[in-house]
Structures are given as C-alpha cells and as structure tokens.
Amino acid sequence: MAKKGEVSDSVIKRLPRYYRFVSELVRDGTQRISSGELAKRMSVTASQIRQDLNCFGGFGQQGYGYNLPELRSEIVRILGIDSSRKIILIGAGNLGMAMANHMNFSDYGFKLIGIFDSDPAKKGTKTAGLEITGTDTLDDFVRENSPDAAILCIPKENAKETADHLVKLGIRAFWNFSHCDIAQGHEGVIVENVHLGDSLMLLSYGIANS
Amino acid sequence: MAKKGEVSDSVIKRLPRYYRFVSELVRDGTQRISSGELAKRMSVTASQIRQDLNCFGGFGQQGYGYNLPELRSEIVRILGIDSSRKIILIGAGNLGMAMANHMNFSDYGFKLIGIFDSDPAKKGTKTAGLEITGTDTLDDFVRENSPDAAILCIPKENAKETADHLVKLGIRAFWNFSHCDIAQGHEGVIVENVHLGDSLMLLSYGIANS
Numbered sequence: 001m002a003k004k005g006e007v008s009d010s011v012i013k014r015l016p017r018y019y020r021f022v023s024e025l026v027r028d029g030t031q032r033i034s035s036g037e038l039a040k041r042m043s044v045t046a047s048q049i050r051q052d053l054n055c056f057g058g059f060g061q062q063g064y065g066y067n068l069p070e071l072r073s074e075i076v077r078i079l080g081i082d083s084s085r086k087i088i089l090i091g092a093g094n095l096g097m098a099m100a101n102h103m104n105f106s107d108y109g110f111k112l113i114g115i116f117d118s119d120p121a122k123k124g125t126k127t128a129g130l131e132i133t134g135t136d137t138l139d140d141f142v143r144e145n146s147p148d149a150a151i152l153c154i155p156k157e158n159a160k161e162t163a164d165h166l167v168k169l170g171i172r173a174f175w176n177f178s179h180c181d182i183a184q185g186h187e188g189v190i191v192e193n194v195h196l197g198d199s200l201m202l203l204s205y206g207i208a209n210s
Numbered sequence: 211m212a213k214k215g216e217v218s219d220s221v222i223k224r225l226p227r228y229y230r231f232v233s234e235l236v237r238d239g240t241q242r243i244s245s246g247e248l249a250k251r252m253s254v255t256a257s258q259i260r261q262d263l264n265c266f267g268g269f270g271q272q273g274y275g276y277n278l279p280e281l282r283s284e285i286v287r288i289l290g291i292d293s294s295r296k297i298i299l300i301g302a303g304n305l306g307m308a309m310a311n312h313m314n315f316s317d318y319g320f321k322l323i324g325i326f327d328s329d330p331a332k333k334g335t336k337t338a339g340l341e342i343t344g345t346d347t348l349d350d351f352v353r354e355n356s357p358d359a360a361i362l363c364i365p366k367e368n369a370k371e372t373a374d375h376l377v378k379l380g381i382r383a384f385w386n387f388s389h390c391d392i393a394q395g396h397e398g399v400i401v402e403n404v405h406l407g408d409s410l411m412l413l414s415y416g417i418a419n420s
Binding site: 012013015016017019020043078079080083085093094095097098099101102103105107108109110148149172173174179181183184188190192194195196198200201202203204205206207209210 | 222223225226227229230253288289290291293295303304305307308309311312313315317318319320358359382383384385389391393394398400402404405406407408409410411412413414415416417418419420
C-alpha cells in the first residue's frame with residue numbers, strides 16, 4: 001500500500017501505540033474495527049485515529065472499518081520491525097543485563113549479537129544466549145559484524161566518549177540509557193533516548209501537583 | 211520565588227532535562243550562565259530557554275544571565291524531587307530488579323520501601339537493601355505504610371488487574387513499565403509510562419528511514 005505523502009513525526013511517535021493495540025486485536029482474532037471502537041479502546045478521539053491512519057493508506061472503508069491484519073502489516077512495514085537489524089549492548093550492569101534478558105528484540109526488528117563490558121570480572125558470563133565480552137574486543141567485533149545499532153547502558157562519565165568512538169567505527173543508531181547527548185556533533189546519527197530519571201521526576205511532579 | 215501563573219505541560223516535560231544540565235553546571239562550580247550559553251549546551255534556542263524559564267520566575271537578569279544554584283533550587287521545588295515519597299515495586303523480574311538496583315530513587319524524590327513478587331522462589335531474596343516479599347502480604351503492607359506510588363514491572367496479563375487493586379488500596383501514582391492502560395477508568399490517577407518496546411520501535415523506524 002502506497003504512502004500518502006510524508007508521515008509527520010507526531011504520527012510516527014504514536015505508531016508504536018497503534019501497533020500494540022492493533023496487534024492485540026489481531027491476536028484475539030478480530031478482523032476489523034471501526035475508528036470509533038478503536039478510539040474508545042485507545043482513549044483518543046475517532047477523528048484523530050482517522051487522521052493518523054489516513055496518512056499512510058486507505059484502510060478504513062466507510063461503514064466497514066479498518067481491516068486489522070492489513071493495518072498491522074502496514075504499521076510493521078512503516079516501523080521496519082519486520083527486519084533483523086544487528087544491535088550490540090555496551091554495559092552489562094543491572095540495567096544492561098535487564099535489557100538483554102527482558103526485551104524480545106526480534107519483536108522490534110532487532111537481533112542482539114554482542115554484549116560488552118569493561119569489567120574483566122564479567123567477561124565470559126553467559127546471558128541472553130551470549131557471552132559477555134571485554135570492551136577491548138569491541139573494535140574488531142564491530143568491524144567484522146557491522147552492527148546497525150548499539151544500546152548504551154553505561155555511566156554518563158564514559159558515555160559520550162564511547163558513543164563518539166562507536167560512531168567512528170560506523171554505528172549510526174543508538175538506544176541510549178546513558179545521560180549524554182549522543183547526537184551532538186554527529187549529524188544524521190539516530191538516537192532514541194530512554195531517560196528513566198526524567199520519567200521518575202515527572203511522576204514526582206505529578207504527585208506534587210495532584 | 212513565586213510562579214508566574216500556570217506552567218504549561220510542554221515546559222514541565224522539558225524541566226527534567228533542564229534539571230540535568232543545570233545540576234551538572236552547579237556540580238562543576240559554575241555560578242551563572244547566559245541563556246545563549248545554556249542554549250548551546252542543550253542544543254536548543256536561547257529564546258526557548260528564556261521563554262521556558264520565564265514561566266516560573268525571574269532568574270535571568272539582562273546582561274547577567276541565570277543564577278544557577280537558584281535556578282536549580284527552583285526546578286527541584288517545582289518537580290517536587292526534594293521529597294521522600296514512598297514507592298513500592300511490584301514485580302522482581304529482570305526489569306524490576308534492575309530498577310531497584312540501578313535507580314537512585316532519592317535523587318528523584320522517592321524512597322523505595324517494598325519489593326513484591328508473586329513467585330515464592332524469590333521470597334526473602336535481599337536486593338537494594340530490601341527483602342522481596344510475597345504479593346500475599348501486599349494489602350497489609352499498603353494499609354500500614356501508605357505508599358505514595360508503585361512501580362509496575364509485571365507482565366501485561368496481570369498488570370491492569372494489579373493496578374486496579376492498588377488503586378483500590380489507595381495508591382494514586384504509578385511508574386508503569388507494563389503495557390497496560392492504568393489511567394483508564396481511574397480519574398486523577400497519575401501514570402508515567404515507560405514503554406521500552408515503543409522506544410525500540412522508533413529506533414527501528416529511524417534506521418529504516420535514514
């Protein structure tokens with residue numbers, strides 16, 4: 001199905017949420033849904049749904065609703081999560097290990113192919129089907145395997161330097177849990193930040209102002 | 211320092227980032243900074259900084275810049291992160307354990323006071339200075355300790371039911387890692403969602419469209 005021109009950033013940001021709701025409906029065997037019913041489930045307006053989904057094709061038919069399996073396939077295609085992009089993890093601390101073990105990377109278009117940590121004590125530990133490797137082997141590994149992306153779960157102090165080095169090695173996308181500004185100075189590098197502390201601060205704000 | 215009327219949601223969402231940059235400057239001993247210099251560090255425009263920080267008081271003085279320790283104190287006050295709100299963790303899997311061990315809750319206005327898991331095998335395990343407790347003790351614990359918030363790190367299947375139950379017990383704020391819509395049906399309940407999968411999908415989109 002062809003795109004109807006450019007899809008705006010704000011629609012893209014909402015796509016993962018559409019994907020979750022639509023996937024669940026498909027999993028439950030639902031074949032189609034009206035914009036009104038989907039809107040109710042997602043706690044948004046039907047007009048927003050019509051507008052958003054209109055951006056990338058004509059799934060909705062007046063009086064018929066959306067064909068859910070088709071809609072799901074199209075969202076998958078747009079997000080590119082039917083790929084198997086190679087991703088490596090830098091930092092096997094609490095958070096890094098949780099990401100390695102908790103995330104089903106294949107659900108999101110990725111395959112975890114390496115885990116690196118500078119702590120020699122961690123070297124050789126098996127996790128998520130991989131052996132933790134010393135960061136001294138990182139350069140060779142990246143040259144040999146050309147990962148598409150890296151997960152940064154390292155302290156802020158080393159994060160910028162590590163990111164700069166990985167960009168030099170050719171990595172162009174980062175899932176960044178470290179509090180550093182990777183994009184700065186690297187045009188075209190793709191960064192998705194997960195700032196857990198920011199989120200917790202906003203929870204605090206919410207409580208303070210409720 | 212008095213607020214200048216209401217602070218908009220979009221400014222609030224940017225506050226944690228201001229907090230991080232300003233805190234780092236204060237930690238490094240910097241006393242004041244111009245909006246232009248702060249803008250450069252944060253990769254935003256000086257006019258956005260002036261507009262944002264203008265919302266809640268007159269820190270910036272023409273030709274002098276912002277008094278950083280004062281600015282930091284004010285952001286801390288607005289976010290309410292000088293508090294010590296009681297938070298409990300539900301779900302001591304990979305992700306829950308990482309949160310318990312990785313996050314310095316006190317930096318964000320919280321104190322972790324209990325960890326609960328339904329798996330009897332985990333009961334008694336010590337982590338982050340706390341003993342993991344069975345979910346059968348949750349009701350009594352909440353009644354006795356009145357936690358302000360709960361972290362949900364449980365599978366989607368049980369999340370909505372657990373959240374509903376916690377709301378009934380009086381918990382009004384959630385840091386939610388589970389893919390469920392807690393707010394639905396609970397007016398006034400504060401929810402900060404961390405959808406790790408959504409973030410990873412957006413990284414995939416970024417790569418697919420770069």
